[in-house]
Amino acid sequence: MIDTYAGLDDAEIAVAAARAGAEVVRDGYGRRHAPIEKGAGDFATDVDVAAEEAILGVVRAARPEDAVHGEEGGQRGAADAERRWLVDPLCGTxxxxxxxxLVAVNVALTDGPVAVADPFSGEVFFTREGTAWVRGEGGQGGDTxxxxxxxxxxxxxxxxxxFPGAPAFRAVDLLAHPRFVEGFRPRVVSSTLALAWVAAGKRAAYVTDGNGLAGSVHFAAGIALCRxxxxxxxxxxxxxxxxxxxxxxxAETHGALLSMTRRRG
Structure with a gap:
């Protein structure tokens, strides 16, 4: 299996890993999935676990010395490994x-390339050397x-x-702001899919109020892609x-939204 990835750079490994997870997610769609309770109302499914294993299989085959931190399996590999991959196998469980x-599969090499796969469109959004691209199913149409x-x-x-930002910031207040109502339309989807769509111009913005975003398996890939x-x-x-x-x-939308979040009412 190692030969499959010989000569590929980290960006291509990220894309391959995300595609592997996306294939599992796509294949499992439409079945009933018993929840695996994680506490505080959060849960996973057997597909989350299987998709993470598929991603792990690619990383292990291509970069055996690297560590992986997955949402479901936690830390894998040496704790002192020089390189670490962050994996959210199913954002939007x-x-x-x-x-x-409306789900996504996230793979991010810390301080390196990231990939976000949409299992159902077949698109993979990824970064390479500080630039962002999208690749269609099977590489059709090349990279855009x-x-x-x-x-x-x-x-x-x-x-x-x-909502750690309350009362200074609450998303519901932003949605009710007169200038937001006049100028924008709200949507709610998978966090990482939304960030990928912002990077691609399919959405104007994404706003979240939450804890622990830095280095998060949920947000690392999407934020790197947007930047x-x-x-x-x-x-x-x-x-x-x-x-x-x-x-x-x-920049235009960002300025407009921040003017609303800084001054409520």
Missing amino acids: LNYAVGSM PLAPTAATRLVDVNLDPP AAGCVVTGVDGAPAGESGRAAAD
Whole structure:
């Protein structure tokens, strides 16, 4: 199996790993999946676990010395490994469990390339040397560079608790802001799929209020993808993106949304 990946750079390994996970997610779609409870209302399914194993198989075959931190399996490999991959095998488990296709598969090499696969469109969004690209199913059409735009006026907002930014920032207040109602339309999908769509110009922005975003298996790939595409990514208060809430958008939309989050009402 090692020969399969011989000569491939890290970007191609990330794409291959994301595709492997996406294939498992796609194949398991439409069946009933018993939840694997994780606490605090969170759960996984057998598909989350199987997709992570498929991703792990690619990384182990291609880069056996690297460590992997997966959402389901935790840390694999040497704790002192020089390189570490962050894996969210199924971002949007709740969507998937109820039959929605709005999900994504995330693979991110820390300080390196990332890949976000849409299992159902066949697209893989990825970075290479600070640039962002999308590749169709089977590589059809070649690789197309990504760039954000305000054209859609669609803004994805993460409404999942907890809400550490309250009362200074609450997503529900942003959605009710008169200028938001006038200028934008809210959407809610898988977090990473939304970030990939912002990078690709399919969404104008993504806004979230949450904890532990730095180095997160959920957000690392999507945030890196947005930055490589030229998006502005900051905290919801405009400060450098830290552990809690973030806003990612093209420059025009980012400025408009932050003007609303800084002054409620």
